[in-house]
């Protein structure tokens with residue numbers, strides 16, 4: 241009888257080896273998902289049986305090793321095929337949030353060590369490969385928190401069931417009011433500027449440039465936008481000054497009393513300058529350029545390289561009175577503050593000089 245039993249046992253083993261070859265032992269059949277992903281790391285280790293033997297270092301748990309060894313010795317693969325499909329199934333599901341998170345209760349007891357390895361892999365795979373897996377029917381080891389819509393913040397806090405991955409903080413809903421839409425909240429987009437405000441802010445004196453006398457504004461409307469349009473049409477006629485001839489350099493030059501800005505060969509006191517005398521100092525033939533303004537005569541030759549409007553513009557008033565030109569172009573400029581050290585004398589008429597000379601002769 242013993243021999244008969246042994247024969248039956250050998251026949252049974254042979255039948256199972258023929259029916260279920262060892263190569264197919266690792267393939268999940270009964271509980272496998274419809275399309276198991278071949279790229280899963282756990283499944284890749286279990287599908288190829290010789291891989292376990294080729295591994296020089298034992299990385300997997302002892303439970304896996306014992307199972308593999310048992311499966312190699314005994315053909316009772318019916319018990320092995322049950323836990324192996326569990327490897328590839330439950331860990332990577334995202335959708336089944338209703339499943340229980342208590343892992344020992346949902347998983348068979350024989351597959352717990354294997355699930356332990358699966359849990360170690362699952363946090364890394366949640367971000368990348370999780371959505372590619374089919375949702376398993378029932379068991380789910382670590383379902384991520386269900387994405388909650390923003391308007392319901394309390395539900396998102398209560399559904400954080402997994403202790404491994406806490407739910408992300410719910411952003412505070414931003415009230416989209418009409419006032420927020422109108423006010424610029426982002427610093428990336430500067431406030432819109434009009435075409436007139438793209439340049440540097442105009443000085444207080446610059447506002448007078450485009451404005452004519454009050455009588456010329458009769459054609460203009462009463463709107464305050466009219467002077468702005470006039471100033472846009474007028475382009476600046478400033479020149480690029482040479483280095484060392486900035487207004488600050490002129491201020492430093494004029495502040496030094498040792499610099500004789502009046503000119504060479506003049507008496508220390510103020511001169512009485514007639515129009516004919518003024519006309520001779522026009523900046524030509526090696527003479528300085530004089531000009532008059534408000535009854536005073538100034539030597540403008542030292543200031544010529546410092547004039548923002550250029551030397552040629554300044555010399556338009558050489559040898560004559562510059563009050564009209566000056567007022568037409570830049571009435572805001574402080575003449576006396578700039579050319580105070582260039583004062584030569586006062587402007588007198590020819591008659592006054594003749595009378596004075598006659599009186600001197602009488603003396």
Ligand code: HEM
Pocket residue numbers: 475476477478540547548549550553554555556557562565566569570573574575576578579
């Ligand atoms: C006498 C005949 C003069 C003429 C024809 C003349 C002409 C000019 C011109 C065309 C400009 C450029 C204006 C612009 O487009 O921004 C200018 C600017 C200037 N001129 Fe004269 N100028 C004269 C006399 C003077 C005098 C005597 C001074 C100094 C007391 C002076 C001081 C200035 C200053 C400070 C600026 C710059 C104004 C600014 O930045 O807004 N100019 N001048």
